[in-house]
Amino acid sequence: MAEQGGKTVGFCVRDDDNITGLYVARMARNAGVGKHLLDLAKRNRDWITVWAYALNANARKFYRREGCVEVSRETEEGSGLIDVEHR
Numbered sequence: 001m002a003e004q005g006g007k008t009v010g011f012c013v014r015d016d017d018n019i020t021g022l023y024v025a026r027m028a029r030n031a032g033v034g035k036h037l038l039d040l041a042k043r044n045r046d047w048i049t050v051w052a053y054a055l056n057a058n059a060r061k062f063y064r065r066e067g068c069v070e071v072s073r074e075t076e077e078g079s080g081l082i083d084v085e086h087r
Contacts (some may be wrong), residue, residue, distance in 0.1 A: 002033045012037035019050040038066055047087055054082035 002010035002024070009028035013021040019041050024034045042048050050068060052059040060070075068086035076083050 002028070002037055004028060004033075009033055010037055012041050014041045014048070017045060017048055019048060022050065034062060035066060050086050051083050052086065054084050060084060060086070 001008055008025075010024035010033045011021065012019060012023075019038075022034065022037060022041070024037070048068075050063060052063060054060070054073070063086045070084055071087045072085040074083050074085070075081070
């Protein structure tokens with residue numbers, strides 16, 4: 001979790017080599033919070049996997065900037081949304 005001024009402004013959940021959630025509050029974005037959380041998640045790992053919807057351009061740009069590359073795409077059952085795997 002990331003806090004600023006006593007308030008939670010972000011969190012990252014990692015399950016083994018997979019990030020299952022990474023979120024930064026809008027008011028805390030572009031301040032290094034997401035990078036810090038991702039760096040913590042990658043610590044002591046040879047690789048990490050994170051998924052982001054193809055429509056989530058900001059998240060995908062962030063992951064690319066942080067060195068993740070697209071390795072696959074899947075269509076999510078039910079919603080039909082394209083989910084992109086980054087490693």
